[in-house]
Every structure is written in C-alpha cells, then in structure tokens.
Amino acid sequence: MERWDRPRLIEPTTRLRSSFLAAVAEFRADRDYPTPWFVTDVDAAALADAEAFDTYVARLRAERHETGVRAAGLVPMTTLWWAAGDQMLGRLAIRHRLTRQLEQVGGHIGYDVRPGARRRGHATAMLAAALPVAASLGITRAL
Structure with missing residues (x-):
C-alpha cells in the first residue's frame, strides 16, 4: 500500500494552495536558476485570492484538451504536481504532441523541482512516474 507522505504525481488540487504559493515564492527567490515558465504563467490573481486559485487549478486541468489550449503555439498538456502529504515538491507537464519548436526546445x-526540495532524487522519480502517463497518452518515445 502506497503511503500518502511518499512523493507521487497527483492532479493539481486546491488543497495544496499554501504549499504551491510557498513554492512559487521559492522559485522567484532562487538566484541560481531562471524562474520557470510555469511560475510566470500563473494567473496573478491566483497568487492572492483563493477563488482565483481554484480557477487556475481548473485551467490547468482543462489544458489537457484542445478546447483548453489558451494560445497559439501551445499544445494540450497534462500537468501533474509532485507532492508528499500537504507539500508540493514540484510540477511536471506532459505535452501530448510536439510543435517544431518543442521538438528543438522543450520536448x-x-x-x-522546488528549490528547497532539490538534490534529493525528485526529478528522476518524477520522470520515471511520468513515463507510464505519457505512454497512456500514446507517446511511445518521449523527447
């Protein structure tokens, strides 16, 4: 039986709002790496308002479908959070198909991985957990 305090990929959830906000603050304060795309893509209102955060989480879930893709150049993607208990440790997005640009940069x-959780094997574990999800989406060879 899998323990909930063991890190695993989960659906984005409003339950982890406070941990998500703390992670965003860590990413923004990190001077060793550029701020990740997903941090700059969070709706500003979602960082200040619980109801707007609910809308943000719903948007992430909707992006799995063509109708949920928000802008030209983006593709449907499944976003999952790497979490242990009430702590968001990272996020992962599986793009359902690639554009020419994503073939070159992005894959x-x-x-x-949240700065405070780095160097503990989370990235390797996240990728390993993501491969069966990618396969279920019809991706036979992930780039």
Missing part, C-alpha cells in the same frame, strides 16, 4: 516532458 514532451517539462518539469521543475
């Missing part, structure tokens, strides 16, 4: 799977 099928993009991921970020």
Whole structure:
C-alpha cells in the first residue's frame, strides 16, 4: 500500500494552495536558476485570492484538451504536481504532441523541482512516474 507522505504525481488540487504559493515564492527567490515558465504563467490573481486559485487549478486541468489550449503555439498538456502529504515538491507537464519548436526546445516532458526540495532524487522519480502517463497518452518515445 502506497503511503500518502511518499512523493507521487497527483492532479493539481486546491488543497495544496499554501504549499504551491510557498513554492512559487521559492522559485522567484532562487538566484541560481531562471524562474520557470510555469511560475510566470500563473494567473496573478491566483497568487492572492483563493477563488482565483481554484480557477487556475481548473485551467490547468482543462489544458489537457484542445478546447483548453489558451494560445497559439501551445499544445494540450497534462500537468501533474509532485507532492508528499500537504507539500508540493514540484510540477511536471506532459505535452501530448510536439510543435517544431518543442521538438528543438522543450520536448514532451517539462518539469521543475522546488528549490528547497532539490538534490534529493525528485526529478528522476518524477520522470520515471511520468513515463507510464505519457505512454497512456500514446507517446511511445518521449523527447
């Protein structure tokens, strides 16, 4: 039986709002790496308002479908959070298909580990957990 305090990929959830906000603050304060795309893509209102955060989480879930893709150049993607208990440790997005640009930069799977959780094997574990999800989406060879 899998323990909930063991890190695993989960659906984005409003339950982790405070941990998500703390992670965003860590990413922004990190001077060793550029701020990840997903941090700059968070709706500003979602960082200040619980109801707007609910809308943000719903948007992430909707992006799995063509109708949820928000802008030209983006593709449907499944966003999952790497979490242990009530702590968000990272996020991962599996792009369902690639554009020419994503073939060159980005690939099928993009991921970020929260600065305070780095160097503990989370990235490797996240990628390993993501491969069966990618396969279920019809991705036979993830880039």
